[in-house]
Each structure stands twice: as C-alpha cells, then as structure tokens.
Amino acid sequence: MTSADRLIESTRELLWERGYVGTSPRAIQQRAGAGQGSMYHHFAGKPDLARAAIGRTAEELRATAEALLGAPGPALERVAAYLHRERDVLRGCPVGRLTQDPDVMADATLREPVRETFSWLAGRIAGVLREGRDRGELVPDLDPESTAATVVATLQGGYVLARAAGSAELFDRAVAGVLHLLTAYDTSTRREVGRDS
Amino acid sequence: MTSADRLIESTRELLWERGYVGTSPRAIQQRAGAGQGSMYHHFAGKPDLARAAIGRTAEELRATAEALLGAPGPALERVAAYLHRERDVLRGCPVGRLTQDPDVMADATLREPVRETFSWLAGRIAGVLREGRDRGELVPDLDPESTAATVVATLQGGYVLARAAGSAELFDRAVAGVLHLLTAYDTSTRREVGRDS
DNA sequence: GTCTATAGTGGGATAGAC
DNA sequence: GTCTATCCCACTATAGAC
8 A cells, every 4th residue: 555545544544533623634644654744745735635535435435335225126125234234333424424524514625525425325315215116115105305315314313322322222223213114115014014003 | 691601601602613622722712702811710621611511502402302392292293393493404413513522422521411412312202202102193013212213313414414415405304204204103194194005 | 755854823721910 | 710921732834855
C-alpha cells in the first residue's frame, strides 16, 4: 500500500471514530506511519484528505448495499438481508455520522457524497419495494418511497440507540420491529398476521 | 437570568450545533457574555459545564415527550402526535447527536443522561402501545417493545436523512412511512388496508 | 517524496488582583 | 463573583533542506 493510500485509510478510520472536528492531521499521520512532509505532498490539507476518505467510504457502502439489494429473490428478503447485514453496530455508520459534523456539512464538496449516498440508498430500496409490489409479493397499499425512507431511518436511528445504550440490542430490536411491521404487507405472510384481534 | 444559567444555556446551544469536541470554553463564554473568571468560578471546567447542559436538555426532552405520550386518547394517536411534534428537523436531536461524540461516550457521567433518555423513551412508547393493545385498539400481534424501538429509531434516523439531504422532506417521509405501516395493526383502520392484493 | 524547523492561532486551565 | 495575565500544548500549515 502506498503512502497516500495509508493516509486515506487512516483518515477513514479516524473520521469514523472521532469525526472531522475530532480528527487532526497529526493523528492521521501517526496512524498512517507517515510524516507531515509526506501528507502535505500528497494532499493540500485536511479537507482534501477528508474528501478522498469520504468518497472512498461512500463508494464502499454503495457497493455493499447494491450487492445485497440487487441480488435475486423476493423484495422483502433482499431488504431484510440488507438490514441484517449491518455489522459493527456500536461503531455506527461511517457515512451517517458525518451528518453531525458541522464542518463537513458546511463544505459542499465534503457534504455531497453524504447526500448522494442516502439519496441513492433510499431510491434503491424504494425500487426494490416497487418491484416486489409489481410482482404481487407486496400489497398495493404499500408505499415504496415512504417505506424505503422508514427502512433507512430505522437503520440510522438504530445505530444511535445502540450507541446510547452501549449495546447492539436496541438496534436489533428496531430492525426486527420494522420487519415485523412489514409482514402485514407481505402477501405470503399476511394471512398469519393480526387475524385474531 | 444568572451568569451560571447563561453559561449553561449557551453550552446547550453549542453542544447541539457543534458537539462536545467542537465546542470550546471560549465560545461558550462569548455567547454567554461571561468571562473566563466567571465560568471557572461556577464550573470546574468544560466537562462540568457539559454535564449541567446535557442534564437540562435531557430533562426537557423527557418532559415534552411525556406531555404528548401521557395525554388521553388512542395509543396510535399519541404516538403520532409525538412523531409529528418534532420541530427544527435540520438541527437534529440535541440528545441523539451526543452519541456521535467520542468524548461524551467516554465519560460515564456525560453518557448516562443520554442512555437514560432513550431507555426511558423507548420504554414509554412501548407502554403506550401495550396499553393500546390491551384496550383492543391495536391487534395482539403487534409487539410493543420492538415497535417502540422502530418508532424511536425512525425519528433519530429521520434527522440523519434530513441533515444529509439538507431538507426535512426525508424526515417527514420516514415518519409517514412508519405511521402508514402501523395502520395495518390498528383495529379501526386495518379493514381498509391491503385488502385488494 | 520525505524530513525537520518554524510559526501563528486557539484550546483548556490556573493564579492572583480587584 | 469577575477580570486580566499567563501557561503549556495541540492544531494546521508553510518553508526549505535532503
């Protein structure tokens, strides 16, 4: 791995752990095993490095999501697979956490990949749900757009709850909750749901 | 308002806007119109001030939530009222944002009110849902605990999506989505839902 | 490409006068 | 209670040697 690469990787890690404001060039260099001269040779400064790091993280998230959401199979199973894939719950979402960083949000070039990631993700999940609805797997009453927003929000909010509690339990519970709610809209399982009220 | 009070209030604002790491004693003093001497007379330091500020913010959130969730009326309407109450979406949640602050999470006394707030909130909403279920407003199939976790996560995640997009639209959509999903579990509206699949 | 030296600014806090 | 002076260290970057 080249020196520039190591710098980007340590920036990604630190951005995830401590955020933009909490990450110093010094810390980045030390973790990368590179000196200041090296860093400022390859990058114009902290914002430039962050740009590279955030871009890479966003791409990665998107690729992982596409692999699961674009797989064959019933729509709800693909969404469930994406919800269950989530790992390292207590570390939170490396992209979502950036929304809490005022300096990231203030810089249009830093912010854009964050905006784009969630815009794409919500749209992609809405597409999967729409497909499921068109195939008759989901009832026509289900709204793909708002449901997709709820699914993504449940994930992002689940991270918040897990970090607050110091345990992944609430994350798992929130995910289980939204999937359970969805079963009422699944044509293959709804027969079993809430019939005895 | 006393000087100590103004210091706490400006700390609350800055913690909300910039987080713990991004907030300096200097900035707090300037916003409060107080000098360093004043600040260090009333508080032991930045963590001490943050403790006071976070405690106050947590109490406030809890009181507001209790006013809506503890009101009379159908369970789902009370939950909907709480979901719709949310304002200042783009500023995010003053408590939830603290979960992204490594220094807050590392200090047990700073972290505790954050943990406690979400623990209480999820439990309170679960209680409302359980009540609705026991009253026959909601179908027995609905699980109060996991549904409550989903509701709270939708809120917290909605903030993330809204901030990423720079617009409250996705927040509103996520909230609408979860409420729509819930209608299938409402004994007074489920008749109309998804019957024509 | 990478190193070391240097520099200005602000963070976070203490001390002691008033 | 509040003010000013002072302190040390980290942040972020530039300059120029190697």
